Amino acid sequence: MSQSTVREIVSNNAVLHLPDGQSIELPVITGSENEKAVDISKLRAQTGHITLDPGYGNTGSCQSGITFLNGEKGILRYRGIPIEQLAAKASFVEVCYLLIYGKLPNQQELTAFEDNLNHHALLHEDMKTFFSTFSGQAHPMAILSAMVASLSGYYSEAADGVGGFDMNAARLISKIRTLAAFSYKKSIGQPFIYPDDSLSYCGNFMRMMFAVPARDYEPDPVVEEALNLLLILHADHEQNCSTATVRTVASSHASLYASIAAGILALWGPLHGGANQKVIEMLETIRKDGGDVSKFVKMAKDKNSSFRLMGFGHRVYKNFDPRATVIKGACDKVLSKMGIEDPILDLAKQLEAAALEDDYFVERKLYPNVDFYSGIIYRAIGIPVNMFTVMFALGRLPGWIGQWKELMDDPTHRITRPRQVYTGNTEVNYVPLADRK
Numbered sequence: 518m519s520q521s522t523v524r525e526i527v528s529n530n531a532v533l534h535l536p537d538g539q540s541i542e543l544p545v546i547t548g549s550e551n552e553k554a555v556d557i558s559k560l561r562a563q564t565g566h567i568t569l570d571p572g573y574g575n576t577g578s579c580q581s582g583i584t585f586l587n588g589e590k591g592i593l594r595y596r597g598i599p600i601e602q603l604a605a606k607a608s609f610v611e612v613c614y615l616l617i618y619g620k621l622p623n624q625q626e627l628t629a630f631e632d633n634l635n636h637h638a639l640l641h642e643d644m645k646t647f648f649s650t651f652s653g654q655a656h657p658m659a660i661l662s663a664m665v666a667s668l669s670g671y672y673s674e675a676a677d678g679v680g681g682f683d684m685n686a687a688r689l690i691s692k693i694r695t696l697a698a699f700s701y702k703k704s705i706g707q708p709f710i711y712p713d714d715s716l717s718y719c720g721n722f723m724r725m726m727f728a729v730p731a732r733d734y735e736p737d738p739v740v741e742e743a744l745n746l747l748l749i750l751h752a753d754h755e756q757n758c759s760t761a762t763v764r765t766v767a768s769s770h771a772s773l774y775a776s777i778a779a780g781i782l783a784l785w786g787p788l789h790g791g792a793n794q795k796v797i798e799m800l801e802t803i804r805k806d807g808g809d810v811s812k813f814v815k816m817a818k819d820k821n822s823s824f825r826l827m828g829f830g831h832r833v834y835k836n837f838d839p840r841a842t843v844i845k846g847a848c849d850k851v852l853s854k855m856g857i858e859d860p861i862l863d864l865a866k867q868l869e870a871a872a873l874e875d876d877y878f879v880e881r882k883l884y885p886n887v888d889f890y891s892g893i894i895y896r897a898i899g900i901p902v903n904m905f906t907v908m909f910a911l912g913r914l915p916g917w918i919g920q921w922k923e924l925m926d927d928p929t930h931r932i933t934r935p936r937q938v939y940t941g942n943t944e945v946n947y948v949p950l951a952d953r954k
């Protein structure tokens with residue numbers, strides 16, 4: 518962490534009066550975007566009280582200089598640069614560098630970084646045998662997380678090992694593409710296609726996914742551009758569930774590979790990265806059911822039903838998700854450039870329109886999130902539905918790596934160890950087996 522990341526700007530103290538008569542002054546920290554935080558780090562030591570915040574909706578777990586997000590205003594910036602500018606102008610590889618190293622690379626730095634990625638695209642040949650041990654039904658996220666954890670068995674994971682952090686970061690960013698593509702090839706019974714250094718990051722991935730030895734393969738520039746955009750939009754999102762997981766695991770000084778494997782598993786859940794797969798499945802269900810979106814909006818509002826509109830709502834965005842706005846525009850563009858008419862896109866638009874004028878969704882500030890339209894683009898470019906969350910992991914990887922580095926570079930970081938409010942039995946005696954009812 519650079520010196521500037523940990524801020525010690527303290528405005529007026531807050532005073533907390535407790536029911537037992539104690540009171541404590543708590544420093545108020547101000548972030549660089551003027552957001553305020555009450556620093557409670559001395560609260561338990563000085564008063565014996567802790568705070569309770571299930572889901573951490575009000576709790577800052579760290580100070581970070583990587584991503585700024587304002588959910589009320591729909592702002593997202595990586596290292597200060599608005600997501601809209603990066604989406605329009607940057608390459609995913611530049612964004613990886615930006616998130617990990619804190620600045621956009623100059624030409625020399627970019628070339629060196631790209632060379633490093635090319636150099637590390639291959640997998641250790643022995644790792645190929647792993648793919649054949651998974652069942653044909655294995656979800657690609659199960660394969661990806663296991664394979665990323667396995668990398669530590671093949672490559673020195675010590676941050677001070679050969680090449681250290683820089684090499685491990687490059688290995689991960691490069692090899693995750695190869696792992697993802699190989700797991701797909703395994704699932705459809707096609708031979709693995711090795712990486713090609715002459716292609717862009719996204720072009721290389723598309724080739725490993727879709728080329729076959731019998732034919733030449735040229736990545737479609739429209740597809741490369743779309744993929745580049747989607748990966749950038751997913752690249753970081755401050756302290757979300759998977760990133761918080763990466764930091765938590767890293768705080769025990771687990772290796773980069775172990776921490777990222779944990780992040781991949783956290784991302785898998787349908788309330789997080791798994792939502793993009795669920796959106797398409799939901800839209801397919803609506804289509805097969807006759808396409809009446811109002812029926813599903815009604816079901817999402819029914820508290821007796823567990824059905825939710827997938828791709829709607831967000832813990833922090835309460836106005837709009839700026840990534841969803843960019844993706845929605847790209848969706849129309851990509852599909853029309855590729856000459857694809859997808860009835861699912863029309864259904865998605867109808868569903869969005871119906872929900873946005875419904876009081877239930879308006880009152881709760883539930884808007885389409887990044888996953889609502891991303892699946893439609895992935896589908897158009899040929900990515901199978903069960904690989905959608907893998908694509909999210911590819912995009913989120915540089916964010917996880919940057920956050921891992923920031924934590925490790927912070928000499929003041931401590932192991933993550935939340936407290937709890939215990940609600941179980943008070944002391945009871947052990948009952949011998951023969952005496953139990």
Ligand SMILES: CC(C)(COP(=O)(O)OP(=O)(O)OC[C@H]1O[C@@H](n2cnc3c(N)ncnc32)[C@H](O)[C@@H]1OP(=O)(O)O)[C@@H](O)C(=O)NCCC(=O)NCCS
Pocket residue numbers: 787788789790792817818824825826827828829830831832833881883886887888
């Ligand atoms: C993203 C998400 C997990 C955020 O959860 P959260 O911040 O904990 O918000 P809550 O689950 O407390 O929801 C607040 C209210 O909105 C409702 N709600 C939230 N998302 C909803 C959805 N997608 N469909 C229907 N109702 C929803 C909840 O039922 C709750 O209603 P209540 O106040 O009457 O009890 C949640 O909106 C969700 O499950 N969305 C669908 C999954 C998804 O798209 N995830 C990807 C996120 S990028």
